[in-house]
Amino acid sequence: MRILKYIFLLLLLSIVALSIFIATQKGNFTIERSKIINSPKSAVFSYVNDYRNWADFGSWTTEDPEIKVLYPEVTVGKGAYYSWEGKEGTGEVRTLFVKENDSIAQKMNYNGTSSSVSWSFKDTIGGTKVTWQSEGKMSFLFKVYTALNGGVNEVIGKIYEKSLANLDKALDYEINTFSAKVNGLVKKPQIFYLAQTFTSELSKVNKNTKIVIPTIVAFCEKNDISISGKPFVIYHTYDLVKGLAKISISVPIKKEIFISPGSDIVSGKLEASEGVKTTVTGDYSHIKKGYEKTLEFLNKNQLTPDPLTSHIEIYSTDKTEIKNPSKWVTEIYIPVLSKILPVKAAIPAPAKIPVTTTDATATSAIEPAKIKKPVVKVTETKKLPTHKTAEEEPSEF
Numbered sequence: 001m002r003i004l005k006y007i008f009l010l011l012l013l014s015i016v017a018l019s020i021f022i023a024t025q026k027g028n029f030t031i032e033r034s035k036i037i038n039s040p041k042s043a044v045f046s047y048v049n050d051y052r053n054w055a056d057f058g059s060w061t062t063e064d065p066e067i068k069v070l071y072p073e074v075t076v077g078k079g080a081y082y083s084w085e086g087k088e089g090t091g092e093v094r095t096l097f098v099k100e101n102d103s104i105a106q107k108m109n110y111n112g113t114s115s116s117v118s119w120s121f122k123d124t125i126g127g128t129k130v131t132w133q134s135e136g137k138m139s140f141l142f143k144v145y146t147a148l149n150g151g152v153n154e155v156i157g158k159i160y161e162k163s164l165a166n167l168d169k170a171l172d173y174e175i176n177t178f179s180a181k182v183n184g185l186v187k188k189p190q191i192f193y194l195a196q197t198f199t200s201e202l203s204k205v206n207k208n209t210k211i212v213i214p215t216i217v218a219f220c221e222k223n224d225i226s227i228s229g230k231p232f233v234i235y236h237t238y239d240l241v242k243g244l245a246k247i248s249i250s251v252p253i254k255k256e257i258f259i260s261p262g263s264d265i266v267s268g269k270l271e272a273s274e275g276v277k278t279t280v281t282g283d284y285s286h287i288k289k290g291y292e293k294t295l296e297f298l299n300k301n302q303l304t305p306d307p308l309t310s311h312i313e314i315y316s317t318d319k320t321e322i323k324n325p326s327k328w329v330t331e332i333y334i335p336v337l338s339k340i341l342p343v344k345a346a347i348p349a350p351a352k353i354p355v356t357t358t359d360a361t362a363t364s365a366i367e368p369a370k371i372k373k374p375v376v377k378v379t380e381t382k383k384l385p386t387h388k389t390a391e392e393e394p395s396e397f
Helices: 001-026 043-050 051-056 140-147 154-176 203-224 284-300
Strands: 026-035 068-070 081-086 091-100 105-112 115-124 129-139 177-190 192-202 234-237 244-253 266-270 273-281 312-318 331-338
Touching: 001 068, 026 140, 026 154, 043 129, 051 068, 051 081, 051 154, 105 284, 115 244, 129 154, 177 284, 192 203, 203 244, 284 331
Parallel strands: none
Antiparallel strands: 026 129, 068 081, 081 091, 091 105, 105 115, 115 129, 177 273, 192 244, 192 266, 234 244, 234 312, 273 331, 312 331
């Protein structure tokens, strides 16, 4: 019996000694891991910047099938966050700062240990070099856990390494899996819409749509305006050399309305028209390939693009409906001018425009697509403040 007491006392002293040793160790840590991801920088940045994608690459999520992940309404950009509860504990990460396609700064709390987290994204041979770093101070329990598992660099380092490998794998499929199918010549009906019009860098169109579309939707909800379809962007001009475009980021509405002067939201109308349609399934980085295929179809079939509009992009299925980039659907539509026959004494039947697919239906002459400038109604005073968050140059409209 006395031997058992000595053993118990020795064990207790060992625990106390170990606790004192651990408690006196430095709690500060800096961990960094890097990996080259086989995807474009903008695509990698956008994927990491949305917490709804973290479940696909965060090792603490992928290795715990019973983990519970909680998402707020905002999961993208500054102020976004998400939290989780799993077998290894609870955590939360919040975005403090974002520099588009360059870096992200975050604050993470995991089982009482707080750390400052940073991401950087750099173009390099083979894709994008992603560097993930965290600096913080360990809680006592985390000190014990890391001491028993090879140290903090080993514990957090392995999490980062596994997660970056998962990120590369997920993006390799999600970003690089796409298709672009030319549907042929189609008719588009008349469309009324609300929009913001300005000049944008081509690389920032996607970012601007994320800002402007929710603003227009909120305007519609506030003023009881019925939305009648998917958002779209009208490219009035498209300059690949300068990297600029005059665009109208638009939301379709059921009835034509009139906006008073001073509002940064304008009303407009697209006349019914014929044009060539191409469907791109996949990440937005492949839209350019779809646009090029559409132009090839125009040239092959000797169709003349409408000079008033470069093209229209309709976001049929986007990230607000499904998080997987490989399943996003964007329709590209280039309006065309109908072929006009010379006037003769006897007017023959209208010439048909060649069609290459079964869903191409346009055959008759039409008016070219055009933008209708908003009509002013003096009695109304609706006005929205100018949104300076959108990346834009001074509007020429």
